[in-house]
Amino acid sequence: MNILYFELLKLRKKSRGWLGPILVFILIMTAFPLTVEFLNEDLEQAFFSILWIAVLLVMMLATEDIFLEDYNDGSLEQLVIHTESLSFVIGVKILIYWALIGIPVSLIGSIYCLGITSSFEMALLIFPVLLISSYIFLNLFCFGNSLTLTKGSVLGTLITMPLLLPLLVVLGKVVIAINLGLNYFDFLILLLGVLSIIIVIIPLIISFVIRAHLE
């Protein structure tokens, strides 16, 4: 509980860390209708692909310096020495990032969905998908950025984006499933299964990587 509170406080104090990505998300979602003719049908067609890509980009920006500042001021080294399970702390850290960035982004995303498709059911069904996918994105980008800790986030994105390709395909299928009224819950369970694997494995891998960085 102590760690949870401490990490929460640390992120909340750094408003550019959590407010910045949310505002960037709003900006992207507001800017994209400007690039299309103002016809509702066109907007609807492009909306979901823009939505997934925007969520992905925002999660990338949010995790850009998740470990970098701790690494620079030495608190990461302290963490490695003093805590028994580093992976647990990392898991908590990612959870807090998700709570402060992922959940608001998903909420805003489904509000945009309501605004553009003007179907309440669609927005309601998209919300859990957004929640799960933003968590998965966060985990994987954390992994990429922990690998390239001091080398900048461009490289981190370059190596993480290919791993997200299958997920993007699934997300595309989910929208089709909702539109046709098909097996939406199967997809939701699939995403949850992927998340439950990732949530366990990624912190373990990240803790291994961070130990290697500090050697």
Place this chain on the structure above:
Amino acid sequence: MFNFAFSSMSEAILMESQNGQNHGIYVWSVFLIVFGALILTFIIYKNKIRNLSKKIK
């Protein structure tokens, strides 16, 4: 199984198919790219090893 599919050299280069299109340009350009890439990679690595051995000596 071992009959020539073409009767002359120019026919083999053009590769005119049943639908009347010449597919030779596609086949031969792929051929050139594959062999070019292979040969180029071999040359690059041979050169790299030679330069490195000189440096080590």
Place this chain on the structure above:
Amino acid sequence: MIKKFIHQFASPKTYLKQVDRAYSYIFFTSLSIYLIAIFWGLFLTPEDFVQGHSYRIIYLHVPASFISQSLYLGMAFASAIFLIWKVKLSAYLVRSIAPIGAMTTFIALVSGSIWGIPTWGTWWAWDARIISTLILFIMYLGLISLHDSFTNNEKADKFLAILVLVGSVNIPIIKMSVEWWSTLHQSASITITQKPAIDPSMLYPLFASAIGFTGLVVCLVILSSKFHILDRERNKSWVKDYV
């Protein structure tokens, strides 16, 4: 016991010695097999009824795309060995396979897109197989740039191995993309479990070209690994004797 075996036989020195001895045999056999297979495929096989002569690209395209995925599996295998038993040689191998993999993936992409012009009427389609091959290409380049961005080579080896292992989840998806999604790209004509969906007179040269191309790629990997081993171990005394 396995550990002892690996450490004895996987020292870079013994590896280089063995590989130097085998190199010329592998090179000349596979080169002759490949040239014969390409000649056989391009001139001796009958014309395809549907695709016309353009199907002859299969003898150049299929081996490259098969190898580009196998090389990644090889990399994943080597990185697992490196992370479990800390064998240095396999870390060098991972680094030296990556550029070769990028090269074969490039060949597969370009030859596939040229093949698409006469058969599909377009040189690029946004379908699952093509996109996933392109992603594989970018993955190889990303692996290389990850390794090169660290000056500390031991660290870079470790990170590269982790990334290769995590990235290997994409390989089954690339492999199955043709079957899981309805796409333009035809599904694999040759599988282990089923009878091949291709005429024997076209199949044998395809096998031969796949074997020959694999041999040539193995030669390239040997050359590249030789370069990386010499580069990384240049301060050791045996390297000076070797050179």
